Every structure is written in structure tokens, then in C-alpha cells.
Amino acid sequence: MNDPTPRFLPGLELSRALYEEAVSPLLQGIPHAAALLGPGSEVPGLDTERSTDHGWGPRLQIFVDRNHRRIDDLLGRSLPGRIRGWPTRFLPDPDDPGNRMLTDSPEGRHGVDVVDPRTWSVERLGFDPGHGVRTIDWLAVPTQRLAEVTGGAVFHDDLGEITRIRHALEWYPDDLWRYVLACQWRRIAQEEAFVGRCAEVGDGLGERVVTARLVRDLMRLCLLLERRYPPYSKWLGTVFASLDAAVEVGPVLERALTSARPATDLAEAYRRVAERQNRTGLATPLSPEPRPFHSRPYPVLDAGRFTEALLARIEDPALRDGVPVGAVDQYIDGTDALARLGPLRDLAGRFLEEGG
Incomplete structure (x- = not known):
């Protein structure tokens, strides 16, 4: 020009x-x-x-x-x-x-x-x-x-x-919605105790890395709860900020990224997101209150409970009893991999067959 x-x-x-x-x-x-x-x-x-x-x-x-x-x-x-x-x-x-x-x-x-x-x-x-x-x-x-x-x-x-x-394609059918939500809660369940453990052994950097991963997963979970397809990372924060949940959950997530005790702030974020999950009616309501991880003195939600509650309400046995990995970008986040639809279909199909 x-x-x-x-x-x-x-x-x-x-x-x-x-x-x-x-x-x-x-x-x-x-x-x-x-x-x-x-x-x-x-x-x-x-x-x-x-x-x-x-x-x-x-x-x-x-x-x-x-x-x-x-x-x-x-x-x-x-x-x-x-x-x-x-x-x-x-x-x-x-x-x-x-x-x-x-x-x-x-x-x-x-x-x-x-x-x-x-x-x-x-x-x-x-x-x-x-x-x-x-x-x-x-x-x-x-x-x-x-x-x-x-x-x-x-x-x-x-x-x-x-x-x-x-x-x-406006939104997932209810069975699939429950499934991707269940798999997102499972991601949180797999790492929620790591923040406190990293702090306990003096690994400040590891504590921040795991906190950031959990914040990202909670943001994507909030999007799924409000029937919004999660975007790629550049726009995740911008789209999250447009959610109803952002007013209630956003400040707690920001605090978790900067505070001296991120495990405590994450526990509060878990509680608020769990309450939002309960209000959807997609699964049996569960207590949103944090609790110790076994005998260890750091708070977690025990998020796997929400995974199980959602899976229990799924009618399709291939989803209910399958491998709980979710949609492809719940277990793959490489840009070049996500651009190749053929291999993605092959991989997603293998997970479905393994579960069935």
C-alpha cells in the first residue's frame, strides 16, 4: 500500500x-x-x-x-x-x-x-x-x-x-459435554496435589509451573461449563474474560499466579468452579469444599469425584466406559499436531476403540 x-x-x-x-x-x-x-x-x-x-x-x-x-x-x-x-x-x-x-x-x-x-x-x-x-x-x-x-x-x-x-456444531450433545467436562476435571485431579508437594520440598519454580498449568485447565473448564469452545493459547485469557465465571473465578486465578501460597488460592478457585459445575445439573452435586490430600497438609478438591459423577450420567457406553482423555486438544497441544486432522482422527478413533 x-x-x-x-x-x-x-x-x-x-x-x-x-x-x-x-x-x-x-x-x-x-x-x-x-x-x-x-x-x-x-x-x-x-x-x-x-x-x-x-x-x-x-x-x-x-x-x-x-x-x-x-x-x-x-x-x-x-x-x-x-x-x-x-x-x-x-x-x-x-x-x-x-x-x-x-x-x-x-x-x-x-x-x-x-x-x-x-x-x-x-x-x-x-x-x-x-x-x-x-x-x-x-x-x-x-x-x-x-x-x-x-x-x-x-x-x-x-x-x-x-x-x-x-x-x-453449535455445541456438544449432552453426553459428549459431560465427557469433555469429566476429562477436564480429570486433568485437574492428576496434578492438584503437586503444588503443595513442590512447595514442601522447596521447589518454587516447579510450584509456579504446576500452578500455571492448573490455572490454564481451570480456565478451559470454565469455558466448557459456559458452552464456549476453548481457543488456542493466544486468546484463552481474552475469551475467558468474557465469561460470567471470570468475575468470580478470575481474580482468584490471578492471585494464585503471584501469591506466596498458590495452593490455598487454587483451592478457593476449585471451590468456586465446583459450585458452578453443581449448578449445571449435568451430574449429581458434590461438596465443593477443599480437603487435605490424604494426610498431607495442603488443600485439594479431590477433583476425580467430579469426573466420576459426570461419567455416571453418560448413557453412551463408549464414552462412559472408555479411556477418559477427552477431545484431542485435551491431551495434545502441539500446534503442528493439531493442524493435521487425519492423524488426529486416527488417534481419537483408537482411544474410542480401546474404551469400547
Whole structure:
């Protein structure tokens, strides 16, 4: 871009303008859906001026059943050079070819992806929700991907396909909801006693590391309790701050990360999150009060009780009696691993088979 940088607009607003002012007039009489879904900080509405330095700009998806090339060529010929002051074309970043930069160059390509809704779904999710959503589908898709497909905005849909896909993935069925919650409590149960033990042997660094892990798990648990798909780490705190639980639980978690006695603060956080669990009605209510870990003088929740209570209410035996690991990003957090949907499906399927 050679002109002064235009006024910042949130990406969703800019994409809506691109569709309504430039793309829609070109598609009159062509059944289609238009949306901004998938990756990018603008999809959940978290973009800022900083986001404009790469990959950001007026972009969207146009979903059609046929004539993809013809529509793509039409857009390439007919889109205006700018919308709301921002260029409508991109070029690869010469310093980082994996990213795109906005450009006024005629060699640039527009940011409208013309795709078939079913093909797009398989690429983003590893399956087509139009054929139903099975247990393996729910468990093999990283929650960030589910957030990307159900977030963003749909500007037009006279096909109905994208609306149906988003509705189908809006949230887990109750059995699966109980299962992922049970597995999240299990993660906490496996490490909740470690904070006090690290402090007891004078391992201050280890105490902080385990505390941070438990804070992260509690934040993700709060998201699941409020029917929000946990995002990847960059946005975890931001999305957590939008929860009802953040007012009650957030200050205690922050205190745990800085206090001299994090085990005590974590115990209070456990109590508050356990009370929220009890209010869901998804399992038999249990005492949220912390207790000693066996004869050791540091407080824990004994979180495994909540795992068992949730599993006991699951009707599907493959989930109830299976390996309690949860969805893939409850036991894998490597970015490159989570990007490979095929191996993730294989792994999630093996856990389901082992449990069955």
C-alpha cells in the first residue's frame, strides 16, 4: 500500500462491506452463501490495528455448488481496488511467504475464497457435518476449529448449507459435554496435589509451573461449563474474560499466579468452579469444599469425584466406559499436531476403540 493507512475497521465489518458493496451485486441470481469463518483474529472479533500487519484485510468465503472458477474469475475482473479505503488484493509477503500482505498491485489476488460448502467443511473439520456428526467427529476436531466454524458471521445464505453446518456444531450433545467436562476435571485431579508437594520440598519454580498449568485447565473448564469452545493459547485469557465465571473465578486465578501460597488460592478457585459445575445439573452435586490430600497438609478438591459423577450420567457406553482423555486438544497441544486432522482422527478413533 502506498497511500496512508486507512482508518481501522474490525475485520468482520470490513468483510461485510466487501460483500454488501462489492461482491453481492456481482452475484445477483446465483444461489450462494457469504461468510467470514475459519482462522484469523477478526473471526471472533478480537482483531486490532496490530492485526493489519499481515494476513488481515477485506476477505470472505463465497459458498456455491458449482461454477467456482467462473465466479472466481468474475470477482478477479470486477472487484474494486479498494473497499472502505483498504486494498482488496493480497500478495505473498516477500519476507514471510506463508503470509499475505495487502497490495494495490494488479498482480495481487482478491481475498474472496469461492468454495463448495461440503469441500470446505472437510478441509476445516475433517468431515462433512451435512452427513451427521458422530462421536469421533466431535472428539477428533480441535475446539479452536469448532470455534472458527461456529464463530465469525454469515452475511447471506440462500443455500442454507452453511447455516445448517453451524447449527449442527453449535455445541456438544449432552453426553459428549459431560465427557469433555469429566476429562477436564480429570486433568485437574492428576496434578492438584503437586503444588503443595513442590512447595514442601522447596521447589518454587516447579510450584509456579504446576500452578500455571492448573490455572490454564481451570480456565478451559470454565469455558466448557459456559458452552464456549476453548481457543488456542493466544486468546484463552481474552475469551475467558468474557465469561460470567471470570468475575468470580478470575481474580482468584490471578492471585494464585503471584501469591506466596498458590495452593490455598487454587483451592478457593476449585471451590468456586465446583459450585458452578453443581449448578449445571449435568451430574449429581458434590461438596465443593477443599480437603487435605490424604494426610498431607495442603488443600485439594479431590477433583476425580467430579469426573466420576459426570461419567455416571453418560448413557453412551463408549464414552462412559472408555479411556477418559477427552477431545484431542485435551491431551495434545502441539500446534503442528493439531493442524493435521487425519492423524488426529486416527488417534481419537483408537482411544474410542480401546474404551469400547
